[in-house]
Amino acid sequence: MAAAxxxxxxxxxxxxxVYTLAQKYGPKLVEQMLKNREPAKAFVSERTDRVRNNPRKRALEHADSVIEGTLQQVFHRGQPYWVVFSRGEPVGTHPHTDASFDVLLLNADPSKRVSPAELRRTITLPRRPKK
Structure with missing residues (x-):
């Protein structure tokens, strides 16, 4: 056992x-913290909103609610979007964007559309036997 x-x-x-360094760098540290607070708050709130309103889950729910619903992930301006199709026609995007379906699907491969059931597949790993 390690000594206390x-x-x-x-x-x-x-x-x-520690006291000397706190006197020297303390005001600079506080100034930097106050200066960079807003960008950090914006970054954290954007990330938490993405987690709470997961676009993939919302797209899966949307595809389940339409007739012959399928999904396809596309990228527009570096951001991922899920396009929901009903009977081969695009009916919605998650997250919402002002870009038209033609712009989103310009170079997309239609053979990569998947049904919600295929997208939900999870891998089941074998469990260790109990001793």
Whole structure:
């Protein structure tokens, strides 16, 4: 078993160094934190919104609700979009975009459309036997 750390000795040894550095760099650190707060908040909120409103899940639900629903993932301006088809005709995109279906599907391969059941397939791994 490792020996217990004596925090008092460490505080006495490194305390003056930490205090000096805090006085020197503390104001700069606070200034940088306040300056970069808004971009960080925007980044975090965008990511949490993507997780909460997962476009793939919403597209799967949409494809289940239409007749002969299929899905295809396409990329437009570096962002992924799920296009939902009903009987071979595009009926919606997730997440919503103002780009037309013609623009989204310009270079898309129609043979890559999948049904929601195929997309939902999960891999089942064998479990370890209990001893």
């Amino acid at each position: 750390t004596n925090y008092t000795k460490l505080a006495l040894k490194y305390g003056p160094v």
